[in-house]
Amino acid sequence: MTGEPKPVIVGVTGASGSVLAKRSVELLIDAGERPILVCTDAGAEVWKHEMGGAIDAWASSAGVMMVDIRDVGAPVASGTTETKGMVVVPCSMGTAAAIAHGLSVNLLQRAADVTIKEARPLVIVPRESPLSVIHLTNMLTLARAGVRIVLPVPAFYAEPKTVDDVVEHIASRALGALGIATGLENSYRYRRSGD
Numbered sequence: 001m002t003g004e005p006k007p008v009i010v011g012v013t014g015a016s017g018s019v020l021a022k023r024s025v026e027l028l029i030d031a032g033e034r035p036i037l038v039c040t041d042a043g044a045e046v047w048k049h050e051m052g053g054a055i056d057a058w059a060s061s062a063g064v065m066m067v068d069i070r071d072v073g074a075p076v077a078s079g080t081t082e083t084k085g086m087v088v089v090p091c092s093m094g095t096a097a098a099i100a101h102g103l104s105v106n107l108l109q110r111a112a113d114v115t116i117k118e119a120r121p122l123v124i125v126p127r128e129s130p131l132s133v134i135h136l137t138n139m140l141t142l143a144r145a146g147v148r149i150v151l152p153v154p155a156f157y158a159e160p161k162t163v164d165d166v167v168e169h170i171a172s173r174a175l176g177a178l179g180i181a182t183g184l185e186n187s188y189r190y191r192r193s194g195d
């Protein structure tokens, strides 16, 4: 044993919202956690489009371990590797469907499948609009399997002033659902009439 904390798996897919993944990883690091990144091919494509660079270059500059999506023999593909759980952020409808049906065709899907079977916390941040009955049915299947679903929607009562405020709030809610405190959960306030 190295004495390192158990890792938190962060799955990144090709849904819009790469910045949510980046902020989630940063908040995990700030909280003293050990994120392990797994990104789908589409996730890497969307990251490049939305963030203007490569996710693996960012991960290496941030000192974050990133595991190849094709490496289905990686430690996080096995239930014997203890983790604190997994967050899939952002989560595409394709990956949500695959996890709901246990497909496990890549490392991200396999790690999610393992997280569910080992009864560890799994949180997804699914992004699509509008949602079809297929999307909703898959999410219901996941919720019934104990997966927490955190929507990437603004909390207007938090009076966000910037996109960063919105991103940070969503990322902290996703990590909170995983049981990881960021200290930001109550950083907003309710505006009462007359304030």
Ligand SMILES: Cc1cc2nc3c(=O)[nH]c(=O)nc-3n(C[C@H](O)[C@H](O)[C@H](O)COP(=O)(O)O)c2cc1C
Residues within 6 Å of the ligand: 012, 013, 014, 015, 016, 040, 041, 042, 043, 045, 046, 049, 091, 092, 093, 094, 095, 096, 127, 128
């Ligand atoms: C710029 C861009 C934005 C996308 N946004 C979404 C999205 O918000 N939600 C979604 O489900 N798919 C979105 N897609 C489509 C997915 O990337 C595509 O379905 C992909 O096959 C998902 O693969 P993955 O689940 O392995 O990452 C987007 C694609 C691109 C190129």
